[in-house]
Amino acid sequence: MDLYQELILEHSKHPVRAGLREPYVAQAHQVNTTCGDEVTLRVDLDGTGSEAVVRDVSYDSIGCSISVAAASVLAEDVTGQSVAEALRTFNAMRAMLTSRGEDSGDEEIIGDGVAFAGVAKYPARVKCALLAWSAFTDALGQAGVDLDATTDTTTSQDRTEPSRRIR
Amino acid sequence: MPAFDVERLREDFPLLTRTVRDGRPLVYLDSGATSQKPRAVLDAERSFYEQHNAAVHRGAHQLAEEATDDFEDARATVAAFIGGAADEVVFTKNATESLNLVAYALGNAGAPGAVGGADPQVAARLQVGVGDEIAVTEMEHHANLVPWQELARRTGATLRWIGLTPDGELDLAQLDQVVTSRTKVLAFTHVSNVLGTINPVEALVGRAREVGALTVLDACQSAPHLPVDVRALGVDFLAFSGHKMLGPLGIGVLWGRSELLAAMPPFLTGGSMIETVRMEGSTYAAPPQRFEAGVPVAAQAVGLAAACDYLTAVGMDAVAEHDRRITAALLDGLARRPWVRVLGPLDPQRRCGAVAFVVEGVHPHDVGQVLDDSGVAVRTGHHCAAPLHRAFGVVASTRASFAAYTTLDEVQAFLDALDRVPAIFGISTGDDEPQSSRPAATDTLTEDAVR
Numbered sequence: 001m002d003l004y005q006e007l008i009l010e011h012s013k014h015p016v017r018a019g020l021r022e023p024y025v026a027q028a029h030q031v032n033t034t035c036g037d038e039v040t041l042r043v044d045l046d047g048t049g050s051e052a053v054v055r056d057v058s059y060d061s062i063g064c065s066i067s068v069a070a071a072s073v074l075a076e077d078v079t080g081q082s083v084a085e086a087l088r089t090f091n092a093m094r095a096m097l098t099s100r101g102e103d104s105g106d107e108e109i110i111g112d113g114v115a116f117a118g119v120a121k122y123p124a125r126v127k128c129a130l131l132a133w134s135a136f137t138d139a140l141g142q143a144g145v146d147l148d149a150t151t152d153t154t155t156s157q158d159r160t161e162p163s164r165r166i167r
Numbered sequence: 168m169p170a171f172d173v174e175r176l177r178e179d180f181p182l183l184t185r186t187v188r189d190g191r192p193l194v195y196l197d198s199g200a201t202s203q204k205p206r207a208v209l210d211a212e213r214s215f216y217e218q219h220n221a222a223v224h225r226g227a228h229q230l231a232e233e234a235t236d237d238f239e240d241a242r243a244t245v246a247a248f249i250g251g252a253a254d255e256v257v258f259t260k261n262a263t264e265s266l267n268l269v270a271y272a273l274g275n276a277g278a279p280g281a282v283g284g285a286d287p288q289v290a291a292r293l294q295v296g297v298g299d300e301i302a303v304t305e306m307e308h309h310a311n312l313v314p315w316q317e318l319a320r321r322t323g324a325t326l327r328w329i330g331l332t333p334d335g336e337l338d339l340a341q342l343d344q345v346v347t348s349r350t351k352v353l354a355f356t357h358v359s360n361v362l363g364t365i366n367p368v369e370a371l372v373g374r375a376r377e378v379g380a381l382t383v384l385d386a387c388q389s390a391p392h393l394p395v396d397v398r399a400l401g402v403d404f405l406a407f408s409g410h411k412m413l414g415p416l417g418i419g420v421l422w423g424r425s426e427l428l429a430a431m432p433p434f435l436t437g438g439s440m441i442e443t444v445r446m447e448g449s450t451y452a453a454p455p456q457r458f459e460a461g462v463p464v465a466a467q468a469v470g471l472a473a474a475c476d477y478l479t480a481v482g483m484d485a486v487a488e489h490d491r492r493i494t495a496a497l498l499d500g501l502a503r504r505p506w507v508r509v510l511g512p513l514d515p516q517r518r519c520g521a522v523a524f525v526v527e528g529v530h531p532h533d534v535g536q537v538l539d540d541s542g543v544a545v546r547t548g549h550h551c552a553a554p555l556h557r558a559f560g561v562v563a564s565t566r567a568s569f570a571a572y573t574t575l576d577e578v579q580a581f582l583d584a585l586d587r588v589p590a591i592f593g594i595s596t597g598d599d600e601p602q603s604s605r606p607a608a609t610d611t612l613t614e615d616a617v618r
Contacts, residue, residue, distance in 0.1 A: 001537065009591075035549065036549050036562040037562065064532035064533050
């Protein structure tokens with residue numbers, strides 16, 4: 001089963017940056033109505049607008065291995081990124097997950113997120129992988145980030161810098 | 168009647184021969200969500216469309232006559248299947264609509280002029296308002312819970328419920344406190360769609376009658392598995408869906424006692440359900456037409472009647488006996504796996520249709536995904552019974568559910584597939600040799616999992 005990559009199982013058993021922390025500028029909650037899985041996610045930002053830097057992402061995720069691992073990879077990927085970079089990561093993740101397997105993902109942008117490429121072949125599980133991302137963008141919106149202005153479909157040649165990786 | 172032969176019966180279900188996920192034989196254990204359909208049902212619908220299709224109860228032409236006859240014959244067949252009279256059977260789009268129909272009728276029964284000429288005593292039984300109580304149980308499908316919550320909200324009545332015992336039965340010790348002289352209606356499921364528990368209808372109906380409350384029975388999970396007879400059950404209303412009992416999607420049934428239906432105001436209004444319409448107001452047709460607004464779902468009714476005929480030919484007693492064999496084999500297999508916790512009664516005589524379980528430490532979605540990878544289709548999630556899961560302290564569960572076409576080989580295939588789960592997710596099976604004693608599939612899977 002290419003769905004359960006070692007990276008996903010590892011993240012689900014030992015989620016990175018898990019737990020809800022202070023301080024934070026916005027908190028969002030998402031529920032997967034079909035299974036009752038929930039994620040509460042907090043974002044702390046340094047600065048304002050799309051140039052603000054994601055100082056911390058903390059979360060409490062109750063759910064399947066895919067949804068817990070997705071929250072973990074999200075926190076790992078976007079912490080330290082600018083809001084614009086984080087949204088680019090989100091867009092790349094979403095594009096891959098909704099591609100039905102056509103888009104295998106760019107590790108330079110989504111880091112460990114590429115392990116989720118197999119999820120795209122299982123439409124019923126895409127929501128699991130996007131649950132934390134929905135909470136993340138919701139929280140950014142609450143924090144005053146203009147998601148429409150900063151959300152784009154930037155391709156690799158437009159990228160300024162690969163995402164910073166924090167382990 | 169010939170002896171029950173499941174292999175012979177399976178030949179009637181075209182879908183069961185297909186493969187899934189790279190050529191694996193389909194093991195369909197999600198019949199509780201929706202059942203597969205025998206050719207007789209598909210043929211009946213097709214034949215209606217090919218030969219008799221017309222708008223029922225309209226038109227003076229021959230096709231309209233034939234379509235109307237087909238539709239009304241279907242009503243008689245369905246009525247006979249549950250031991251009721253034809254004019255007590257209302258066709259709806261599904262059981263959810265049937266239950267909402269009753270809830271809305273009760274909510275509207277108190278409105279001025281709700282039904283002209285209704286027997287005042289019967290009308291009084293139907294009216295729900297402030298100070299009244301509505302009783303349900305904690306094991307209800309959302310379809311038999313949310314409409315009653317909404318009825319309570321709209322009318323100012325209070326919703327009360329009977330809780331569960333740890334082994335997944337209704338806690339009858341609470342019955343007399345929950346169902347009292349203030350109770351106007353007691354709505355409960357015949358068989359739990361999660362736990363498989365067969366509820367003690369007689370005790371519940373007995374208490375409701377003592378206090379003068381109406382009873383509404385959700386028979387969605389009993390109609391496909393057990394003989395259902397509305398007179399023997401003694402309930403006032405009974406709802407079920409066609410698609411869970413080998414019939415088509417898009418058709419449900421509400422059976423109600425004729426004197427109650429006669430005093431009920433309509434739910435959906437429009438064409439077909441009227442008597443006379445003037446600009447100043449309208450009067451309504453007698454039941455069942457009063458509750459069937461719009462062009463009737465004739466092809467689906469014909470398909471459902473074919474499903475009833477099919478099940479009758481097999482014999483509901485034989486279906487029930489087969490179900491008990493499957494349930495017993497599955498419970499036995501799960502009992503040998505200490506890492507699995509079954510929800511609901513462990514005695515196969517006290518349940519039917521479905522077995523829900525939890526693999527400690529592994530989310531049901533992940534369990535279901537591994538099963539799916541082996542070609543085994545199950546349901547994962549809360550199965551539209553979130554409060555039930557909350558009562559058991561879990562968010563969700565995995566459910567294997569059956570139909571007359573389920574085989575013991577499929578139960579074994581399910582158990583074999585389930586045995587892949589511990590290795591993939593690294594949980595202990597409680598054995599001395601945790602994974603090495605598992606089938607070969609486990610080993611190949613482990614390689615896959617760590618690729």
